[in-house]
Amino acid sequence: MIRAKNIHKFYGTLEVLKGVDITIKAGEVVSIVGESGAGKSTLLQILGTLDNPSDPDKYGTDIALDGNSFLKMKDRELSKFRNKNIGFVFQNHQLLPEFTALENVLLPSRIGGISEKEVLEKAHSLFEDLNIASRLHHKPSQLSGGESQRVAVARALINSPKIIYADEPTGNLDSKNADALHQLFFDLRDKYHQTFVIVTHNSVLAESTDRKLVMKDGQIVL
Ligand SMILES: Nc1ncnc2c1ncn2[C@@H]1O[C@H](COP(=O)(O)OP(=O)(O)OP(=O)(O)O)[C@@H](O)[C@H]1O
Numbered sequence: 001m002i003r004a005k006n007i008h009k010f011y012g013t014l015e016v017l018k019g020v021d022i023t024i025k026a027g028e029v030v031s032i033v034g035e036s037g038a039g040k041s042t043l044l045q046i047l048g049t050l051d052n053p054s055d056p057d058k059y060g061t062d063i064a065l066d067g068n069s070f071l072k073m074k075d076r077e078l079s080k081f082r083n084k085n086i087g088f089v090f091q092n093h094q095l096l097p098e099f100t101a102l103e104n105v106l107l108p109s110r111i112g113g114i115s116e117k118e119v120l121e122k123a124h125s126l127f128e129d130l131n132i133a134s135r136l137h138h139k140p141s142q143l144s145g146g147e148s149q150r151v152a153v154a155r156a157l158i159n160s161p162k163i164i165y166a167d168e169p170t171g172n173l174d175s176k177n178a179d180a181l182h183q184l185f186f187d188l189r190d191k192y193h194q195t196f197v198i199v200t201h202n203s204v205l206a207e208s209t210d211r212k213l214v215m216k217d218g219q220i221v222l
């Protein structure tokens, strides 16, 4: 699914990723843990095409999703690629406040250009699966934290991405809502064979994933 080789990232002279190799298989739920500042978010952003590694030519860096290398893609091609293949869930749900839950979930699909009927059906079934079917027309300010995160998960899933990157998705939730969201990830993996990479400080979640990677000082050490 994901094959990445020798990722380096510098901010000025500060090297925050020091040659990271990572492989993720389809249907795997992988967690990434490590101290604050270890480079977890930076790595996720780069794997998710939202940021670029430093000097890929110099280091022979390559990142491929399902065999498609994307580092050399031009902006437009890359946006299309990202929209089609990659979903994101962040610590703060980042829903757009002026749109309803349903509209937020539909936004990426409008960019993706799938038939409207198909997308609406998919959205409704996701709202059912995520237990938020009665919140379709609520604005983010009218949703609880847990509900907002489930809407964000629905938004990440709407285009049936190959992989979902989650950066501390339950960092702002109480433990009950966090557990429920974690369970949801595993259910989605079982139901749709969905692949997840989850950065987390939650040790219970980290231990329950298929594989736990530990980052320290810009490297994967375990
Ligand atoms: N735009 C930037 N400019 C300069 N330094 C940056 C920038 N973004 C991140 N860094 C530095 O890169 C390092 C890694 O940051 P990153 O956000 O990846 O850490 P993290 O492992 O996600 O930490 P946390 O658990 O606190 O979220 C940090 O030391 C940070 O200060």
Ligand SMILES: [Mg+2]
Binding pocket: 040, 041, 042, 167
């Ligand atoms: Mg981070």
